[in-house]
Amino acid sequence: MNQTAKDAVVLNYDDPVLREFGESRIEEPEPAEDAADTETEAVAREDGLDGAEDLREPDETAGEEPEQSETEVTETVSESEAEETDPEEVLSGLKARVFWFSSRERLKEGFFLDGDNIVYADGTKEQILVNVKELQLLGRHNYENVMAAAYIGLLMGVPFEKIRETVRKFKPVEHRIEFVRERTGVRYYNDSKGTNPDAAIQALRAMPGPVLLIAGGYDKNSTYDEWAKEFAGRVKYLVLIGKTRDKIAACAKKYGFTEIMYAEDLKEAVQVCAVYADAGDYVLLSPACASWDMFKNYEERGRVFKECVMAL
Incomplete structure (x- = not known):
């Protein structure tokens, strides 16, 4: 061999x-x-x-x-x-x-x-x-x-x-579909490294159950159509932050997805997800965008997300 x-x-x-x-x-x-x-x-x-x-x-x-x-x-x-x-x-x-x-x-x-x-x-x-x-x-x-x-x-x-x-x-790398914790039957995953729609699609497909998806950030002039098409049957709620939130919301609605909420920052987004999530759900940070509008880089964004989750 x-x-x-x-x-x-x-x-x-x-x-x-x-x-x-x-x-x-x-x-x-x-x-x-x-x-x-x-x-x-x-x-x-x-x-x-x-x-x-x-x-x-x-x-x-x-x-x-x-x-x-x-x-x-x-x-x-x-x-x-x-x-x-x-x-x-x-x-x-x-x-x-x-x-x-x-x-x-x-x-x-x-x-x-x-x-x-x-x-x-x-x-x-x-x-x-x-x-x-x-x-x-x-x-x-x-x-x-x-x-x-x-x-x-x-x-x-x-x-x-x-x-x-x-x-x-083998453990996944930090910020790439990284398990953070389970709380009241809800599992939280950090995919801050998912800075483009293709990577975000893979993270979304990886979740075994209903997803409360936290997304949005700096606009790299990406198109979100293929990603938004994945929401039906997978995403329970879409919680949007950052400069791209209106653009992503409009794209999601174009494909019939309307369960959309806005949050002013990552802390609020995590708190909203904690309120709306049921046992068996998955809360996923997978922004499909860069982090520059709110953070120094995707690593800082991922660390802040984990801190917010652990503070629940």
Whole structure:
């Protein structure tokens, strides 16, 4: 099972990017002079965060143009065409061996999600890595991250039991779907790092029950339509703060969501949620906006939120 990093690539079977690549002409970049000596692992991500946001504070990316990829896709295809492409066919010419994981498909070989279990199949037998309820992470995107990390561990020779032990103990990073506390049957989560609508969508989808959503902040000229479409059936109340609250409220109403309240600051927003939440509900700070209008950065916003929750 051991592979060197340059022999293997771990990819998400569900990732539509692979299908798009299958129907596109791709211009290969010129190899670096030391490419032969460089070993890398590639993992496809589907968590709503781009690489720049992982490496820099999200607030710092406001207004920047996206960087052009070294591998430029010169033609694009429609979503329907992309969905018809088998990802295994897309990568059939790849020299490295491909190792798949999926949260939507049962695989004969690879990691996949079966109900609440993350399962590994080696082609002959299956074994459960972990039940997702044992993880300290929420959300399908995080289960995919666990599968990708576990596969890389296996390829590097880490024992299966050690991987299981590690993923059970792993805690999410501060301010990214971070559990704060449970009070009167209501669970509070800090997702202050969710400074754009895509990241906020992932956080909202990760909540297992009705959500009282605290959102709003500095306007980065984002569009909130796709995020607002997620509110129906998920969000119980939307509590808005910051400069974008009118813009977000108008967008939510456009898609039929009207359970909207305003708060003057984060403390009031937390207090409002505590009053309106019932046992089994989730209070989620996931602003979909930068923090500059009220805070120094998203970290300060997250810390203030946690202080307000602990003061209830």
